[in-house]
Amino acid sequence: MLTGMGDTASDLAEAATGGDPATGLAAVAALRRLLEELEAAHVDEARARGWSWEAIAAALGVKRQTAHRKHAHRIVESAAGSRR
Amino acid sequence: MSMFTRYTPAARAAVVRAGLLSLAAGRHVLDEDAVLVALAETRPFDRPLAAFEVSVAAVHAAVLPGGAADAALLATLGIDLAEVRRRMPRPVDDPARWELRRSRSRPLRVTLRGPAAALRLTARARKVVEVARHRPGPDGRVTGEALLRGLLADGSNRSVRVLAGLGVPLRPLAAELDCLRHAA
Numbered sequence: 026m027l028t029g030m031g032d033t034a035s036d037l038a039e040a041a042t043g044g045d046p047a048t049g050l051a052a053v054a055a056l057r058r059l060l061e062e063l064e065a066a067h068v069d070e071a072r073a074r075g076w077s078w079e080a081i082a083a084a085l086g087v088k089r090q091t092a093h094r095k096h097a098h099r100i101v102e103s104a105a106g107s108r109r
Numbered sequence: 110m111s112m113f114t115r116y117t118p119a120a121r122a123a124v125v126r127a128g129l130l131s132l133a134a135g136r137h138v139l140d141e142d143a144v145l146v147a148l149a150e151t152r153p154f155d156r157p158l159a160a161f162e163v164s165v166a167a168v169h170a171a172v173l174p175g176g177a178a179d180a181a182l183l184a185t186l187g188i189d190l191a192e193v194r195r196r197m198p199r200p201v202d203d204p205a206r207w208e209l210r211r212s213r214s215r216p217l218r219v220t221l222r223g224p225a226a227a228l229r230l231t232a233r234a235r236k237v238v239e240v241a242r243h244r245p246g247p248d249g250r251v252t253g254e255a256l257l258r259g260l261l262a263d264g265s266n267r268s269v270r271v272l273a274g275l276g277v278p279l280r281p282l283a284a285e286l287d288c289l290r291h292a293a
Contacts, residue, residue, distance in 0.1 A: 048185060055182040058132065059193060062201055065225030070198035
């Protein structure tokens with residue numbers, strides 16, 4: 026059982042190989058956070074290179090509206106911040 | 110308008126580092142103790158603070174014992190988090206990609222927002238940035254010293270207990286910070 030975030034990597038690895046659901050689920054949550062970070066990084070890069078929202082959405086396999094709603098506010102705020 | 114506009118680059122980097130440490134530990138908010146770890150790590154001060162001699166590892170262990178929790182969890186899946194981040198097109202830890210903003214509709218809500226992450230500041234962390242803003246450095250900018258003053262301003266902060274537990278002389282530290290301000 027995962028007892029807290031203070032567990033060492035080796036403890037976690039042992040728990041994971043032992044099929045501990047708590048560790049497995051925590052790993053899934055960590056993977057989800059990494060996925061979001063990765064997606065944001067690549068969307069930012071694509072927009073910086075002039076990609077349209079349609080092209081980004083197609084590459085991600087989602088609707089244009091979904092990609093725009095999820096990322097546009099961050100990019101707009103970032104651009105506004107860098108102009109100041 | 111980002112509250113970072115009044116920050117020195119080093120102070121801004123420290124707050125961003127606090128956010129990244131919080132995310133790595135699986136936290137969903139930015140608390141004041143993470144700011145302490147970031148200050149100990151990055152030391153964003155204009156000049157050396159003799160009374161703030163503290164082991165980064167000790168502060169890290171006291172505040173975020175699972176600081177590398179995400180990295181460790183992902184390793185159980187065979188994923189090297191550091192390697193994935195190295196391959197990202199833009200570094201997530203670039204302070205220029207992070208903003209510290211106060212909500213227009215909810216003035217008591219301050220959020221640190223960066224690539225794919227938004228961390229609301231806890232009341233204690235918000236107090237730290239408020240104190241730092243009202244007692245800035247010599248040229249009116251928020252410095253690392255100002256952030257540390259913000260941490261020490263509330264004796265009930267976990268940071269104060271951690272520092273005391275690690276043997277940091279709090280009164281001399283507070284005196285040193287005040288001296289720095291008045292000397293300017």
